[in-house]
Amino acid sequence: MRSAASLTTIIGIANAVVLAVAAVGLMVVPSAGETPAKRAGAAAKQQTPQRPESRPSPSPGTGEPPGVVATPEFARQVKANEAGLVPVLMYHRIVTRRHAAIDRTPKQFRQELERLARQGYVPITATEFATGDIRVPAGKFPVVLTFDDGHPTHFGLDAAGRPRPDTAVGIILDVARKYPSFRPVATLWVNREPFGLRDQAQQEAAVRWLTGHGFEVANHTWGHANLRAVPTSQVRRQIVRLERLLAKLGAGPSRTMALPYGNLPRVKKAARSGGWEGTRYDFAGVFLAGAEPSVSPYAKKFDRGAIQRIQSNGKKGECRKWCSQYWLEWLDRHPRERFVSDGDPERISVPERLRGNIEARRGAQVNAY
Template structure:
């Protein structure tokens, strides 16, 4: 009888111990979350804020259109971003919510359309040529620790001036190996406005094949030529032409305003706005990159500011109504 009684007492103690451990773990988790919230508040994190997605084209000494930048202008654009606390991320990182930057810093997406040789050119030894966009970006990053030398290239068949599949593949492989992102810009830069569903899907699928045949991985982002959406914007996101199917997690427009954070209810993956890289003058006195960066600097509560933890979505409590339900488990209001 005594032995049975002792056994019963031990069993009760053993049952109680896991309950105590679970309660302790819960308290530890709550304390850790409170500490994270305090850190988020300290840097005034707002991961529901706006993110500038800047659209570049050619980087040349003698600009021929308002979309061109000189090497000097492009360098100044990047140095201004670094000075203002921005950290480049890719378009793929934006649309998937994989934003991993230090606390107190702000994400920016650098995008390049049309795969111009002025964006990337290399010598016979595989060295990037000076004054190309990539060379300037890498140089600015070296001089500004923490400023990631990454960007997204929305490519077409005129790929960096190369003509053979081997040369084109070489360029895409170099970009991927060096942390850059490749996006679809259609094969022929066809204006999709007013085109039939067959035409739209055929051109986008051809753009995907262009990348997958050369690089192996299907792009998950698309930049619409001229920023024009097809009659049904869903056609740009998913579709099929012949044996080729495509599915884009984000579709980018030509330019206008900063983009909503991917955690914000206002984020529209089928129509992500971009900002033209231009100085504040003439027609671009309000909607160019310089003007918008000035506005975000003057309105820091509207700008995306990181808490430094990619596993959480931190924001002031009163912004909770703007959180997308899909990210409720990662929410860190303070």
């Protein structure tokens, strides 16, 4: 649910240089007996624009783009900016009739996904984002789809063991079939009854299907507790009890967690790491409940213990400025502020003037142009 915490100021990112790169054709000295047709073919081959060096392609079915090694020239061509902003979208119930402001209808949800797909966004999981493992094709933009509370409208299996088409996961899969570049993954943060299921065998089947198809199932506390309002010992207990359930279901240990109500505990670090009765947890990322795009996970100002999200909604009331329709339109109007992938997960490509925005420990990965 939405946090009442104050909204932070977006890091402005300037990118003043966009240059086109053309390959210079080389003169070819004809060899003895070479025909005019051969000379023309050789010249055409020499004039082919430079392409990035290739890495070995990933295994089929991994969802990763073909491997490339991004050079500064290639990064400039695709306008890469891996110091840019990333939308981490927050969803709750997907219902035909909305009962709360944070609800979305299946039609609204589908329309938002199709808009993302048409505009070049590629989904990644919360763990992939928090750890900086961003494997998105060159020139495309990462987006993180997140779902709180493990509601029955998020996921369910039919009698044949297939995802129900009317759920959030079913709609994601359908949009991915229509737009093959739209990777069908998301992060689902659950409580003690994942997807409304009470039977452990059904819970296991749901978690097994999701994790087996690239989705992330992770921690949203045992009882959706307001962590700000309980002692630190209870914060740890709430997190560990859910971790134990996820381990039993085959999804643990979690690498990320979403804060109920977006509220950090009074001892902030207790949300990210700790233990209770012999069970420990250590999250790569802890996610808030709003209300702006996140800074890049490579940026100096990235806080893994308080990662921003955007509530999915239109532009009404407070959402006139702080929800998904507003922010997606804003990023469209300010493309130089947005995270643009270089297609190379081993390098961090940025315009030269943004080199200083990247955290020092990643300095060897920086590919500035």
